Structures are given as C-alpha cells and as structure tokens.
Amino acid sequence: xxxxxxxxxxxSTSSDVAKRAELSAIDASTxxxxxxxxGSSVLWLLVGTLFALISSFKMHVPGFFGDIEWxxxxxxxxxxxxxxxxxxxxxxxxxxxxxxMARLSRAELRHAGLLLAAAxxxxxxxxxxxxxxxxxxxxxxxxxEFPVYATPILFVAYALVGAWxxxxxxxxxxxxxxxxxWYLLAALFWFPWLYSVxxxxxxxxxxxxxxxxxVNWWFAHNVLGLWFTPIGLASIYYxxxxxxxxxxxxxxxxxxxxxxxxxxxxxxxxxxxxxGPVPVWVQxxxxxxxxxxxxPVIVTGLNQHLTLVGASAALKYSxxxxxxxxxxxxxxxxxxxxxxMSMRSWSEVTHFTHYTVGHAHHGMYAFFTMVMFGSIYYxxxxxxxxxxxxxxxxxxxxxxxxxxxxxxxxxMSVAGIQQGLNSNTLPLDASGQYGSPMPFLEVMAMTIxxxxxxxxxxxxxxxxxxxxxxxxxWILVKARPAGVTEPTLFRNAPDLEVVR
Amino acid sequence: MPEWFLYFVALPMAMLVVCSAVxxxxxxxxxxxxxxxxxxxxxxxxxxEPEGVPTDHVLNQPKVATVKKA
Numbered sequence: 001x002x003x004x005x006x007x008x009x010x011x012s013t014s015s016d017v018a019k020r021a022e023l024s025a026i027d028a029s030t031x032x033x034x035x036x037x038x039g040s041s042v043l044w045l046l047v048g049t050l051f052a053l054i055s056s057f058k059m060h061v062p063g064f065f066g067d068i069e070w071x072x073x074x075x076x077x078x079x080x081x082x083x084x085x086x087x088x089x090x091x092x093x094x095x096x097x098x099x100x101m102a103r104l105s106r107a108e109l110r111h112a113g114l115l116l117a118a119a120x121x122x123x124x125x126x127x128x129x130x131x132x133x134x135x136x137x138x139x140x141x142x143x144x145e146f147p148v149y150a151t152p153i154l155f156v157a158y159a160l161v162g163a164w165x166x167x168x169x170x171x172x173x174x175x176x177x178x179x180x181x182w183y184l185l186a187a188l189f190w191f192p193w194l195y196s197v198x199x200x201x202x203x204x205x206x207x208x209x210x211x212x213x214x215v216n217w218w219f220a221h222n223v224l225g226l227w228f229t230p231i232g233l234a235s236i237y238y239x240x241x242x243x244x245x246x247x248x249x250x251x252x253x254x255x256x257x258x259x260x261x262x263x264x265x266x267x268x269x270x271x272x273x274x275x276g277p278v279p280v281w282v283q284x285x286x287x288x289x290x291x292x293x294x295x296p297v298i299v300t301g302l303n304q305h306l307t308l309v310g311a312s313a314a315l316k317y318s319x320x321x322x323x324x325x326x327x328x329x330x331x332x333x334x335x336x337x338x339x340x341m342s343m344r345s346w347s348e349v350t351h352f353t354h355y356t357v358g359h360a361h362h363g364m365y366a367f368f369t370m371v372m373f374g375s376i377y378y379x380x381x382x383x384x385x386x387x388x389x390x391x392x393x394x395x396x397x398x399x400x401x402x403x404x405x406x407x408x409x410x411x412m413s414v415a416g417i418q419q420g421l422n423s424n425t426l427p428l429d430a431s432g433q434y435g436s437p438m439p440f441l442e443v444m445a446m447t448i449x450x451x452x453x454x455x456x457x458x459x460x461x462x463x464x465x466x467x468x469x470x471x472x473x474w475i476l477v478k479a480r481p482a483g484v485t486e487p488t489l490f491r492n493a494p495d496l497e498v499v500r
Numbered sequence: 501m502p503e504w505f506l507y508f509v510a511l512p513m514a515m516l517v518v519c520s521a522v523x524x525x526x527x528x529x530x531x532x533x534x535x536x537x538x539x540x541x542x543x544x545x546x547x548x549e550p551e552g553v554p555t556d557h558v559l560n561q562p563k564v565a566t567v568k569k570a
Contacts, residue, residue, distance in 0.1 A: 021510070022528075022548060023546070023549060024548070041522050042561075098553060104543075104544070170529065174534065175543075176539075176540045176543045177528070177533055177545050178540065180539075186524075189517075189520070190517070192512065193517055196508055197513065200505070200509075200510075201505075202511065205502065205505060238544060241544060242544055242549070242555060243554060243555055244554055244558045245545075245549075245550075245551060245552050245554040245555065246551070246552070247538075247542050247545070247551065248545075250538075250540050251537045251538050251540050251541035252537045252538070254541075255534065255537060260522055263521075276570035311554075314554055317556075318546045318554070318555075318556040319556070320556045321556065367510075377556075448501055
C-alpha cells in the first residue's frame with residue numbers, strides 16, 4: 001500500500017489500484033493514528049475536567065487556590081475551555097472523522113505517517129498554548145485564547161489532516177457519497193477557513209472596534225456549527241443505522257438537513273451580539289438565520305427518531321447507541337433552544353447570564369461529547385480487535401455523564417433566568433411608582449446555591465470521566481483473547497452472530 | 501487591519517467558500533449523487549456487516565440470548 005504522496009494526490013495516474021478493502025482491514029489500517037489521537041483526547045479530557053472543577057469551585061469559594069497566580073479564575077477557566085475544545089474535542093473528532101472517512105471511502109488508510117505527524121504537531125501546539133495561558137499570555141479573545149506562538153503549529157497540524165482527507169476521499173472506492181462524508185468533507189474544508197480568517201483578523205492584524213466582536217462570534221459560533229456539529233452529525237448518521245443494522249429512515253431528509261445547515265449556519269453567530277453596538281440589520285440577519293436553523297434541526301431530529309422507532313430495545317445493549325441517541329436528542333433540544341435564545345425578547349433576559357453557559361455545555365457536552373464517547377466505544381474495539389473490559393464501567397460512565405450534564409444544564413438555566421429577571425424587573429409599589437432593580441451583588445448572592453449545585457454536577461461528570469479513562473487504559477493493556485481472528489466475533493451478542 | 505485585507509483577501513475567500521458550496525451542489529447533482537436517494541442510505545452495509553444485523557451488543561449480553569431463545 002506504500003505509495004508516494006504525489007501518486008496519492010492524483011489517483012488516476014497511480015498504478016496502485018487498490019481493490020475494495022474489507023472493513024476489518026480498513027479498521028486495522030487506522031490503528032496507530034487512531035490510538036494517538038484518542039489517547040491524547042482522553043488525557044486532555046481529564047486535564048480539562050480538573051480545570052473545570054477548579055473554576056467551578058472558585059465561583060462559590062472565591063479563595064480556592066486564590067493565591068496561586070496561574071490558577072486564578074481568568075486562567076483556570078480559559079485552561080478548561082481550551083483543554084476540552086482543542087485538546088479533547090478536536091483530538092477526538094480527528095480520530096472519529098478519519099476512521100469514518102476511511103470506512104466510508106472503502107479504502108485502507110494511506111499515509112498513516114502524515115496523520116501521526118499531524119497528531120504530534122496538534123498536541124504540541126495545544127500543550128504550548130495551555131502553558132501560554134497558564135503563564136498569563138492569553139489573548140483574551142474567547143475561544144482563541146492560545147497565544148500567537150502556539151497557533152502556527154496548530155495550523156500546520158490541521159493542514160496535514162486536511163491534505164490526508166482529500167487523499168482518502170480521492171482514493172475512495174465507494175460510488176455513492178454517504179451523507180456522513182458530506183458532513184465530514186465540509187467540516188474539514190470549513191475549519192481552516194474559519195480559523196485562518198479569525199487568527200488574521202483578530203490576532204495578527206486586528207480589526208478595529210466592534211468588527212472584532214463580530215469576527216470573534218462569527219468564529220466561535222461557527223466552530224460549533226461548521227466543525228463540531230457536522231462531525232457529530234456525521235457520526236450519528238453512521239453509527240445509528242450501523243448499530244441497529246437498519247438504514248436511516250429518510251435519506252432524502254438527511255441530505256436536505258446537510259444543505260440547509262451549510263446555507264444557514266454561517267450567519268447565526270451574530271445572535272451573540274444582540275443588543276450590542278453592531279448594526280441592527282446585522283443582528284436581525286443573525287436572528288433570521290438562527291430561526292432558519294430550525295429546518296435542519298427538525299429534519300435531523302425527526303430522521304433520528306424515526307430510525308430508532310421499533311428498535312429502541314437495542315439501547316439496553318449497545319453502549320454506542322446509548323451515547324449516540326442521548327447526543328442526538330440533545331442536539332435537537334439545544335439547537336431549538338438556541339434558536340429561541342436568538343429572539344430579542346428572550347435574549348434580553350438570558351444574555352450575559354449563566355443561562356448561556358448552560359446552553360454552551362448543552363451543545364458541546366450533552367450533544368457533541370456524548371456522541372464522541374459513543375463513537376469511541378464503537379471504534380476502539382474494532383481497531384484493537386478486543387472488547388471493552390468492563391461493561392459496568394461503561395454503564396457508570398453513561399449514567400454519571402448523562403445525569404451530571406442534565407443537572408448542570410438545568411441548574412445553569414434556572415440560575416440564568418433568575419439572574420436575568422431580577423436584573424431587569426423594576427418593582428412596582430402600591431402608589432404605582434417603579435423602584436430600582438435588584439442590586440447586582442444581591443443577584444449574585446442568589447445564584448450561589450445554583451453554582452454549588454453546578455459543582456456537584458461537575459463532580460458527577462468527573463466520576464464518569466474517570467470510569468471512561470480506566471476502561472480506556474484497561475482495553476489498551478489487556479491481552480487480546482486467543483482465537484479471535486476478526487472483529488465480528490465479538491461485535492454481536494452471541495445469538496446475533498452472522499454465520500458464514 | 502489594513503482595508504485591503506478585507507477587500508482583497510477576506511472577502512474573496514468568503515466568496516470562494518460560497519462558490520465552492522454551490523459548485524459542490526452542482527457536482528453532486530451532475531454525478532447523480534442526488535438520484536435514488538433511498539438507495540444511498542444502504543451503502544454502509546455490505547456482506548461483512550449486512551443490513552438487518554445489529555452490531556455492538558456489549559451490555560447485558562446473556563439477557564439478549566435468553567430473550568431470543570425464548
């Protein structure tokens with residue numbers, strides 16, 4: 001399978017005409033980069049969780065690590081965000097994306113070295129960025145906190161992944177481009193655009209005034225919508241029918257969902273600036289686009305629901321399905337909530353409150369992270385040719401993260417609405433005179449109970465992460481059972497084995 | 501931020517992205533990717549992992565066997 005990069009870039013001139021590869025051979029060919037990306041992602045997940053807990057404690061115990069410079073709230077919170085986004089989520093999404101690309105293209109993974117180099121570059125970049133934030137070099141731009149000296153390395157890593165994806169796609173043996181491939185290719189294409197424009201317009205040659213905030217939220221929201229969302233949906237559209245052994249209910253709807261997301265999402269980020277000093281027509285366009293997102297969201301939600309109908313008993317047996325379905329349902333919920341939040345009347349209550357923090361976690365965790373967990377539970381046994389060692393740990397992982405994140409989103413939403421209403425409402429006395437709104441510090445004090453509950457939710461989630469990490473290390477070190485020659489033997493429940 | 505960057509780099513890049521999406525849709529239509537859509541949903545199944553056979557039954561395995569045997 002060894003071939004030069006130039007041959008890979010132009011398959012028509014290559015003499016290396018591969019035959020349609022077996023799935024097991026494709027899985028095995030992805031082993032080295034998959035393990036590197038996933039191993040790093042789990043490590044960053046634990047680091048990110050630790051900083052999440054530290055930041056959460058600080059919200060109700062301000063003195064907690066208060067005299068350690070690099071653990072002050074501004075740094076700990078940014079370290080949390082960047083560790084979970086660029087460390088955990090991007091590493092995991094790279095692994096899942098190229099595993100899916102290889103499988104869907106029906107081609108063994110070519111140039112694994114390219115991906116391995118990308119993985120090493122990416123993780124060096126994230127490590128440098130994290131140290132940069134810790135020593136106080138953060139850029140102070142949300143979602144782009146990594147200092148300038150870290151980002152070029154990240155960009156090189158990304159370029160390598162992009163080049164690899166194009167090669168794999170061009171060498172594909174599949175005649176039809178499955179909907180997941182549309183999502184993956186689009187995401188791999190969109191991200192460098194977003195990241196490079198945002199870096200240039202915010203860091204290297206910053207724009208002036210409010211344009212900065214427009215670019216910032218165009219970038220930050222589109223990373224969710226044009227990178228994490230397509231990869232999450234690509235995974236759902238592959239694993240949901242694959243685990244059930246049943247095609248998705250309506251392929252037509254899935255394609256409609258893809259193209260409507262491609263058209264509408266890019267506009268929606270401005271809704272973070274409603275009421276801000278940017279032209280009203282820009283805000284209105286953002287609100288309109290946010291509402292148009294109802295189309296792909298409903299389409300995707302309906303499709304997932306109708307696929308699962310009649311086969312939901314499988315939720316009892318398949319870890320992948322549990323996580324994927326939980327993520328899918330929360331994709332629908334968080335996206336619809338997002339559309340509503342873009343309304344001016346809604347935004348004036350919840351904007352700048354804990355509600356937004358809850359919403360962000362609803363999207364990035366209850367949807368995306370849960371889908372990634374589900375995908376990893378499917379991918380790793382097939383790459384390593386051994387099954388997960390402990391079903392109990394998987395159950396613990398699922399229930400801890402599911403309950404934890406629902407509690408988290410719930411308490412943050414209540415806290416945010418309470419904050420918003422109390423800050424906005426002017427009390428009316430008996431004589432018909434309006435008084436002053438509740439003082440800021442009193443509103444703050446009211447939220448402390450919710451912030452404490454948030455920490456409890458965080459601890460529950462952390463327990464789930466530790467269970468996942470233990471199982472992850474365990475599957476890596478445990479011996480492969482004798483006699484297993486191909487992954488199918490452990491894929492299915494005994495009575496569901498395919499006899500050949 | 502020099503103004504030329506907006507007009508000569510950022511804007512053309514954005515236009516390029518939009519045009520490539522339009523071209524993608526045109527290409528998909530020309531190549532017949534949008535024909536027979538329902539058949540497309542089955543491309544993830546093959547002889548090795550055929551349609552109708554669930555995969556990934558890890559949890560509660562003995563229970564599955566009992567239910568099916570009964």
